[in-house]
Amino acid sequence: MDTEHDWITTPVTAELLRGAIDVEHTERGVLPHRLPAWARAQYDDGQLAMAESQPSGVRLVFRTRATVVELDALPLKRAYTGAPARPDGLYDLLVDGRPAGQASVAGGDTVTIDMSTGDTELRSGEPGTLRFTGLPDRLKDIEIWLPHNETTRLVALRSNAPVEPAPDHGRKVWLHHGSSISHGSDAASPTTTWPALAASLAGVELINLGLAGSALLDPFTARTLRDTSADLISVKLGINVVNTDLMRLRAFTPAVHGFLDTIREGHPTTPLLVVSPILCPIHEDTPGPTAWDMSALSAGRLRFQAAGDPADRDNGKLTLTVVREELARIVEQRAGDDPHLHYLDGRSLYGEADSAELPLPDDLHPDAATHRRIGERFAELAFAEDGAFGKSGS
Template sequence: MNSKLITTPVTADLLRGALDAERTPYGLLPHRLPAWARRQIPDAQLAMAESQPSGVRLAFRTAATVIELDVLPTKRAYRGLPQPQDGVYDLVIDGRLAAQATVPGGRVRVADLATGAVELREGPAGTARFTGLPAGDKDVEIWLPHNETAELGALRTDAPVFPAPSGGRRVWLHHGSSISHGSNATHPTAIWPALAAALGGVELVNLGFSGGALLDPFTARTMRDTPADLISVKIGINLANSDAMRLRAFVPAVHGFLDTIREGHPQTPLLVVSAILCPMQEHTPGPLTAAFEDGTVRFRPTGDPADRASGHLTLDVIRGELARIVAERAGDDPHLHYLDGRSLYGEPDHTELPLPDDLHPSEEGHHRIAANFARLAFGPSGAFA
């Protein structure tokens, strides 16, 4: 540590994209769900996902050429496989990616896919360091890793730090699954919602939760209570691959989710997005199984296509119902819109950029989804025009 650097405590006013900040023995832990909602989370998977700061960043103005951020990360690994690469911290200056850093060490959450058991291994904190930055006043964002938890300690710089002005950009509140969370992206500004937000010139609040887009009422209430100028909900893949719901429950759950959001945002543009193309689940219900093949986790559905007749959910069933629900509601809600997810990633995209694990897009796929979303949602005839 350089003793000549100025130490600035990391406080909630430096955070963007987080809905809560918890004080821990180490420092400040950003959360993407508020404390009251976290108390209603029914499983460890969602608890882990919401604490991973996908879309969360520190935002400040400074003339610093050296920036250091102390962090205690919590990483995830699978028993029997090598630990994945360290999460990446993206430093963005005046809207452009300028530098990247990683923080080795930290805690490791080791999961056993066969048994579901989880072991937490303790490890040391570390520091994300950025040096040789351009001189002069600039707006700086440090995007936190989308795929590991980050408890934030001290921020050190060689010039004073001030909270960044808001800039007056519209706030886009988005909810979705692991694809929105950023699965397979290698760094946090390369997840499709971050890319789309940059293309659309908006401020992102990302409620994409790996495995957690299940129409949970606490998520709807969180969205209801979160200030936003634009709202989107991406519905489908987790409901199909978890086999958590039948058609009879799904339809009123969608209505209830939208009703709750509308309680707080009666006229905000609200875009319902169905799942991108996923061939294995288009006509076959879940649940999915996960297995290691050639060192990679791959997914397979275990349902029977014939089960659709008894209300089991597949992506084609879900898309049809979402289109119908939105069309019916739009008569009384002109600010409600529907977007077929296959227009973001469909057959031609799958041929060119296949899903590496049969479920999640590649990083190139994230860029494709973002470009299509920006064109269809933020474009002249889009819901967010």
């Protein structure tokens, strides 16, 4: 075995990355994307650009005998004016599928967001280095999961033994799309977002297209799902449409049908699971938009509130109750011609009893313990023998 000073630098290529849809080579490093370039070009939206470039579910995967591995990375940190500082993003290390360490990269670029005005300020910084030492002195599979909530450019990968792409173990690929909850908002680390936990429990390969604030039934997202190879597909729909007050019921129903139609163009018989929103008390019967709770913000806390009028449900405005009813109806209507289409009520993942025990800290997003519960519940329900992704379900 070479010493740790006999470094081998391995180019970061698409062959070493899993969970990314596209890989952009920039002057400052390799930038994984979760939407392809053509989709990113169709709508210039800051929230979407931030979400799809945050590498939730993206990981470096390789086989090596190295006992020391270093990664130079250039993170993009987020800061909010007047709010507590956000912790640095975490990188999770797995060795042969088992947790083996965590690290963070300090420095990097920083974007400061003024939540009262929407103004942003970008400050450039330098790359940092994370280092994993004491790895087993044998041939092994290494996974470095990138921070789920921090845009990350990969600058250099070094090791004290050669690196090669890890073999394909023949596991099924699960492709999932959803909102910030699926993206991993407030999860403890990239391997503990609820989709990552569910994938680990079920023994499947995850491609996570959870896009914070951007699960809006966009046609380019549906076409991305259509064109991505997968054995199992789930789409968790509804909360962002309510958050943004984007649609009335008249537009929502055809949009859902069109979204599913597009996915089916590329995956006509793939098990497809439609998941409705988990319980979110502020929006169960009150439409959007969702707004910052400015009184909480002035006290240094991040909280949200529903700014809509419950009476506007009669005018076609969407609440989570309306969304669930409609998604269930749409799936039931289509299932006669599509036996591989399934529905899961999100409240079976997190409902009234869970809310009493584990309330949403900011009234919108689950904390780390709740991510674990949702992931375990999803694995139990969707991957059960009679579940949508079980043998009889598929």
